[in-house]
Amino acid sequence: MNGDPKEKYEMKKSDPMVRIQDLQKSFGDFTALHPLTLDIFAGEFLTFLGPSGCGKTTLLRMISGFEEPTGGTIYLDGVDVTSFPPHRRDVNQVFQSYALFPHLNVQENIEFGLKMKKISKSESKSRVEQAIQLIQLQGMERRKTTELSGGQKQRVAMARAIVCRPKVLLLDEPLSALDAQLRHQMQVELKRIQSQLGITFVFVTHDQEEALAMSDRILVMNRGSVEQIGTSFEIYHQPATPFVASFIGSSNRMAVIEMRSDEGKLKVRVDSGRWISLGKREEPKSGAKFILSVRPEGIEVVGEESKEESIEESIEGRVIQILFRGDQSHLFVRDLLGVEWRIAQSARQRPYRVGELIRFTITPLAAILIEERNKGG
Amino acid sequence: MTLKNHFDPLKCWTWGVLLFLYFPIFVLIAYSFNDSKLNVVWKGFTFQWYHDLWRHEPLMQSARNSLWIASVTTFFSLILGVGSSWFFHRYRHPFQKGLKKMIMIPLALPEILLGIGLLVFFAAIQFPLGFTSVIIAHITFCLPFVILIVLARLSGMDPSIEEAALDLGATPLQAFFRVILPYLGPAVISSALITFTLSLDDFIVTYFTTGPQSQTLPIRIFGMTKVGLNPIINALSTIFILVTGLILIFIFWNKGTLNNRSDK
Numbered sequence: 001m002n003g004d005p006k007e008k009y010e011m012k013k014s015d016p017m018v019r020i021q022d023l024q025k026s027f028g029d030f031t032a033l034h035p036l037t038l039d040i041f042a043g044e045f046l047t048f049l050g051p052s053g054c055g056k057t058t059l060l061r062m063i064s065g066f067e068e069p070t071g072g073t074i075y076l077d078g079v080d081v082t083s084f085p086p087h088r089r090d091v092n093q094v095f096q097s098y099a100l101f102p103h104l105n106v107q108e109n110i111e112f113g114l115k116m117k118k119i120s121k122s123e124s125k126s127r128v129e130q131a132i133q134l135i136q137l138q139g140m141e142r143r144k145t146t147e148l149s150g151g152q153k154q155r156v157a158m159a160r161a162i163v164c165r166p167k168v169l170l171l172d173e174p175l176s177a178l179d180a181q182l183r184h185q186m187q188v189e190l191k192r193i194q195s196q197l198g199i200t201f202v203f204v205t206h207d208q209e210e211a212l213a214m215s216d217r218i219l220v221m222n223r224g225s226v227e228q229i230g231t232s233f234e235i236y237h238q239p240a241t242p243f244v245a246s247f248i249g250s251s252n253r254m255a256v257i258e259m260r261s262d263e264g265k266l267k268v269r270v271d272s273g274r275w276i277s278l279g280k281r282e283e284p285k286s287g288a289k290f291i292l293s294v295r296p297e298g299i300e301v302v303g304e305e306s307k308e309e310s311i312e313e314s315i316e317g318r319v320i321q322i323l324f325r326g327d328q329s330h331l332f333v334r335d336l337l338g339v340e341w342r343i344a345q346s347a348r349q350r351p352y353r354v355g356e357l358i359r360f361t362i363t364p365l366a367a368i369l370i371e372e373r374n375k376g377g
Numbered sequence: 378m379t380l381k382n383h384f385d386p387l388k389c390w391t392w393g394v395l396l397f398l399y400f401p402i403f404v405l406i407a408y409s410f411n412d413s414k415l416n417v418v419w420k421g422f423t424f425q426w427y428h429d430l431w432r433h434e435p436l437m438q439s440a441r442n443s444l445w446i447a448s449v450t451t452f453f454s455l456i457l458g459v460g461s462s463w464f465f466h467r468y469r470h471p472f473q474k475g476l477k478k479m480i481m482i483p484l485a486l487p488e489i490l491l492g493i494g495l496l497v498f499f500a501a502i503q504f505p506l507g508f509t510s511v512i513i514a515h516i517t518f519c520l521p522f523v524i525l526i527v528l529a530r531l532s533g534m535d536p537s538i539e540e541a542a543l544d545l546g547a548t549p550l551q552a553f554f555r556v557i558l559p560y561l562g563p564a565v566i567s568s569a570l571i572t573f574t575l576s577l578d579d580f581i582v583t584y585f586t587t588g589p590q591s592q593t594l595p596i597r598i599f600g601m602t603k604v605g606l607n608p609i610i611n612a613l614s615t616i617f618i619l620v621t622g623l624i625l626i627f628i629f630w631n632k633g634t635l636n637n638r639s640d641k
Contacts, residue, residue: 066540086543093544099537103559112555113545164545 015078017042017200018063018168023072025058032058034225035072040168040202045194047203049211050221051247056204057172059221063202064093064170077167087116092161093170096177098153100145106156107132107141113164131159134193151182158193168200175210187214208248212236220244237295242370245293250330252299252341256290256369259283268292268369272337277313279364289372296330296344298366301352302359314359317341319352333358402618409611426612433609439597440613446508446593447576450515454572455565457516458523463557465524466531477528484521491518492585499586506588514586515576522575523568530564570624578621 016039025033033055040046048056061067063074065086074082081089092113100109110131114124132138135155145153154174161169171190175183191214194201205211211218212232220227220235220243227247228240239245245253254270261267266278270292284290302314317335331343331352343360345352352358412421430436465477483491495514504510538560542552558565580595587596594617598610 064544066543086540087546087548091544093541095537095541097535097537099535099541101538101541101556101559103556103562112542112547116542116546116551160541160545 015042016040016075017077018202019073019075020059020063021073021075023059023062023069023074025055025062025067025070031224033062036226038219038226038229040200042200043198045191045201045203045214045216047205047211047215047218048221049205049208049218049247050227052206053223054221055224056206056219056221060093060170060172060202060204063168064091065089090166091168091170092164092166093172094154094157094161094174096173098157098174098177100153100156100160102145104145105141106137106143106145106148109145109156110159110163113160117164127163127165128159131163134162134196135159150178151186154178154186158190162193162197162199166199168202171201171203173205174203176205176207183210190214212248220247222247238368239293239370242291242293242372245291245368245370250296250342252294252296254292254339256292259290272339274315274337274339276362276367277364278367278369284369284371291370291372292367293370294362294367296342297328298363299341299343299360300363301331301343301345301349302361314361315341316357316359319354319356319358322352322354331358333360405611406615406618408608409615411608411611414608426608430609430612436594436597436601436609436613439592439594442508442591443577443594446511446515446591447573449512450519450576451569451572453512454516454519454523455569458520458568459527459558459561459565461520462524462527462531463553465528480524481521483518484525488518488579488581492582495582496585506586506591508588508591510586510588511583511591511593514582515579518579518582519572519575522571526568526571527561527564530561534560567628570628574621574624 018038018040020036020038020040022035022037023033024031024035036059048059050056058067062069065081065084065088069082072082073080076090101112104112107128110128111124114127119127132141135158137152137155137159140148140152145156148156154177157174175186175190178186187210190201190203203211203214212235215232217229217231218235219229222243228235228244230238230240235244235248239248239251242253245251254272256268256270258269259266260269261283264280266281266283267275268278268290269275276292315335317333319331320334320340321332323330323332327347329345329347329351331345333341333343335341341360407419409426410422410424411419412423412425413419461480465473465480492514495510495517498504499506499510534557538556539552542556543549547555578595579593580599583593583596584599587593592600594613598613601607601610
């Protein structure tokens with residue numbers, strides 16, 4: 001509503017909308033969530049991203065109050081709500097299955113929360129009208145929910161939650177039941193609604209593409225702990241852990257066995273034995289183990305014609321498979337050492353054929369060194 | 378199918394079965410309009426027996442008893458049944474499966490055993506036999522039906538519906554009455570009708586648990602037939618068949634909407 005999200009984010013940094021402190025959850029012997037501390041800022045779009053069973057839904061359900069934490073505290077707008085039942089928390093959830101009330105029509109569904117909160121008739125009427133307009137369901141007010149399409153149900157579920165003007169809107173994989181086209185459309189729609197309302201959105205998904213497209217910040221989770229928290233850009237371009245690098249997008253990853261720095265230029269030897277130069281950069285100090293990660297778009301095909309003045313670093317390999325993705329193609333190339341590479345090729349470049357021999361180089365800046373952490377760390 | 382003028386053994390078989398099932402009932406209905414005291418010859422058409430039935434005070438009194446017992450039984454069976462179904466569905470506990478099965482046992486038990494058991498029980502605690510004892514007895518055999526029907530409906534329910542209600546600010550009680558109960562609506566209607574008919578029709582259990590003041594219609598009819606068949610009973614039975622038939626049609630219709638409505 002006012003200014004760009006970045007600005008709001010900086011402004012509100014001091015007083016988070018949700019503060020989660022040492023929150024943890026275990027079911028018997030199984031630890032669903034290791035102690036987690038997190039601030040969610042007013043007006044931001046935060047996504048919990050991770051594979052199924054990583055604890056993201058458990059975390060969301062503890063914020064909504066459906067799951068009781070084993071330890072830790074949740075503050076909502078400065079108030080400790082840890083022991084509050086769901087109906088006393090100023091948050092609303094959009095459920096994966098939509099959970100519309102089958103005996104009520106669209107309008108009655110949307111009104112439900114306002115009735116429970118004993119909002120006056122006139123106020124309720126104008127709020128419902130606003131929500132229906134925002135969510136673009138005009139003319140559907142009297143429809144039974146069973147007569148709606150998936151996308152429409154999704155909208156009703158959204159409207160039902162936002163008319164309550166929650167401090168935080170929790171969305172539990174709300175788009176996963178929709179087909180691809182509708183999902184993309186709803187992503188844009190959700191962003192529009194969020195920026196119009198200025199409500200804090202906490203979004204849960206296992207779909208990294210969805211997370212990258214919509215979020216201000218992403219919390220990447222795996223096995224009940226946080227792998228990384230950061231903006232979409234950071235998560236994609238500076239993955240903090242090998243898991244993040246492998247889970248988000250695709251990447252070529254190699255274990256680093258040796259490092260050498262000469263004249264400020266860093267070179268690493270990877271597990272296949274090959275030396276790869278990473279350009280001018282400082283050598284990481286610690287004696288930890290590292291992984292070299294290169295995104296497919298960080299590799300450039302130099303073409304067979306430039307063999308003569310071939311760059312010292314170029315690698316030769318044979319195309320073994322091509323994945324056409326429209327805006328780009330991914331080439332799977334096996335080099336002479338038997339290592340497989342995934343290389344992105346923009347649609348403009350000339351198409352290669354399976355079996356062709358090509359040369360490629362790694363753009364030094366696109367190669368990232370990721371410190372390998374001990375599991376559970 | 379082009380089997381129109383073809384002799385179809387399967388069709389004959391079906392008609393035979395239907396005839397076997399319904400012939401006695403048709404005879405009964407026909408004789409309720411027969412202008413003769415005897416059930417053997419057709420003399421002419423009359424409404425005489427319906428008129429007499431209306432005047433027959435002991436039978437009318439029993440009919441009122443039956444309706445009262447069936448209504449009260451239905452009311453309490455629903456409250457107890459819906460409540461315990463919700464409990465079974467909603468809360469997980471170690472004896473869940475065993476308890477669920479135990480609830481169903483009375484369905485398979487011979488009615489006479491249930492009747493004797495209840496009689497012994499009432500005698501042991503010196504409970505006077507009358508309306509209350511009959512109603513308690515009826516509730517015991519109606520309850521499993523209610524639980525069975527309501528549980529079936531609950532098993533098809535999206536559990537998020539209750540959470541959604543809580544999330545929107547409803548207390549657990551409000552969530553039950555405003556969301557769960559309306560969802561159960563068709564199942565509640567079905568089980569009410571089944572309970573009502575079961576209670577209205579019951580003879581054996583009632584026979585053991587009733588007192589002189591609380592004779593139900595089936596008990597009274599049985600008593601009357603011992604001293605000879607009265608055409609009034611044909612008239613009464615016809616009315617019974619009509620009422621039960623209507624209720625059954627409604628149950629089937631309701632079941633149809635029940636299935637149509639299951640959206641998930």
